[in-house]
Amino acid sequence: MNHFLKEDLTNLEGLLEKIKEQGISYLDNLSERATYSDHQLPEEILSVKEGKGSEETFKIFNERLEPLMVASSGPRYWGFVTGGTTPASIMGDWLTSIYDQNTQALKGVGDISGQIEIETIKMLLDFFELPQDYIGGFVSGATMSNFTCLAVARQWIGKNLGKDFAKDGITEKINVLSAMPHSSSIKSLSMLGIGSNNITKIKVAEGNRECLDTVDLEEKIKELNGEPFILISSAGTVNTVDFDDFQAISKLKNKYNFWWHIDAAFGAFAKCSDEHKHLLKDWENADSITIDNHKWMNVPYENAVFLIKEKHKLEQIETFQNSSAPYLGDPMEKFSCLNFLPENSRRLKALPVWFSMIAYGKDGFKEMIEKSISLSQYFGKLIENDNNFEILAPVRLNTVCFTLKDQTSEQVLEFLERLNQTKKVFLTPTIYKGKQAIRAALVNWRTESSDVELVFNLMQELLRK
Structure with a gap:
């Protein structure tokens, strides 16, 4: 064993104690810590040929990198939509690193931490007053959540056209309608090969609004002459937190054939407010929903979930299954998270959320x-x-x-x-x-x-x- 590694193993408790003490000091002084740093890294690159051991590395970190760290989890960091970290979420996140599970399977002889993810998703559905007919999973943020949902929507469009886009590639135009899509949805359309410019823009409602005009939406739907399409709607626009009219969209869904996706990255948490929960009325009829936990739930980055109706699980598996890995088994017979989302390897992102919901x-x-x-x-x-x-x-x-x-x-x-x-x-x-x-x-x-x-x-x- 490398002598530095052996030394670290012997001194592990002391090393972690130093990290704990510095971490608590940071958290205790968040209100006074700067929200902006003008510190710049030296131009020379540190040599990594010979190790220095963790204690010396910690000293170098404090000299070289720590001054770059701003109070992004503090009370006056109001840029973007940036949450903090509650004590319970930090506990869950630290334990996630310590236990170091690769969340995939629900049962078997190896890592079965997928059970924790499934339980946490069920708790989240109850938390947001959504039915238990969604399959969910944890990803890094709203971008990957939107990507996952729209990837399954892409396959659903293909099936409606008698095509298998996941296997054969996109061979038909995919119609996408939206009024104020978030940049992460636009990026997802680009990554999925659907096209970031391939959006039919819906007018916004009159007045000082950012929500879509449902009359114009129906007119645009009629122009498609029955072709299936994807609707990207907003539960909280970035500038003014405006909500699309989900009751009206729900009625349109009963008349027309489309995939309804809601980007509710932080707007989903309106469900916790008695005065504002009406903004989400009928959102449970959406085919897919994006929610960012590292925003208003105040858990550490990177933490978001996607929710996709269970009735679309075949399209979901067709999109994400590891079909060329026989050791993983038949995805229809043996559930594994990796057959339902983009990443094969993930840390146990559910644990900080699980801790937070149970604690508070x-x-x-x-x-x-x-x-x-x-x-x-x-x-x-x-x-x-x-x-x-x-x-x-x-x-x-x-x-x-x-x-x-x-x-x-x-x-x-x-x-x-x-x-x-x-x-x-x-x-x-x-x-x-x-x-x-x-x-x-x-x-x-x-x-x-x-x-x-x-x-x-x-x-x-x-x-x-």
Whole structure:
């Protein structure tokens, strides 16, 4: 055995204790840690010819890499839609690394941690008040969840046309309809060979909305003359968290033949709020759903799930089965997760979610989600009541979309850059209805009203300078 490896094995408890102490220090000081880093790595590449041992490597990490780490899991990291990490989720994630399971099978003589994944999916379905007729799985994020769902939708389209796209390739045009698809869905269409430009755009509803116009949707459907198609709908658009009308879409699904996919990356958690759960009414009729756990569930990256109706399991297996590996057995007789999703090798991503749901329950998440919504509305009101700013859309859930009044795009971006460079908050730019805008997405369980007030006061201070 390599002498460094032998030394590490002997000192394993001490090494992990050092990691634990530093980790707790990081978490205890998240509110004070910078949200922005101007640290740059030295240009020279470290030599890896001879090892240095883990203790020395940890010292090098702290000198070279640790200064790059920002408070992305902290209470004022409001860029993109970035959740934090609850104590229970960290416990589950640490144990995931320690037990190091490769989640595939449900039974047999080897790793059977697939049982944990299946149990967690069933718990998630109950959590989101969805029927137990979905097959789900854990993937790295919304991109891979959308990819997985749309891959099965592609095979379903082929079957409707008498083709097997999974085996023979795409030989027919695949019709895709959507109003405001997320960039990860567009990327998925590209990776699947369907085409990122191959989208028939549906008009958005009139007024200050981002949801699709259901009248225009039906008109576009009629123009297809009965051809099957894929509809990508939104449960929370990125700029204003607008929801498509799932009740209307559900009625259309009874009239026309299409695959209905919902991107509910973070909007799914509206189901935890009594005031907002109606936004998801009839979503259980969708063929597939994307949900990102590392957003509003506040579990560590990389963690998302896909949900696909069990009635499509044949198309799902045809898309993902390892047909050239005889040692894996018949996928129709011996269930294995790897025959239902893209990756053959995965860590036990379900465990942080399992820990979180058991630890806090739906009541705990209800409190967390409603707190985020309330803080977003509070931030929105502060901005709305200040003559220097303009709210561009209603605060529908957890995102505030705003800009500076009577300022050019360049001035808005310059203000945002100065705000981020304070290292006390991180926000991201966007374009809304042709205007340069700023987005604040609040989904972190640690965020308090004092954080909202700190950020708003900081914004006012910057404007005075």
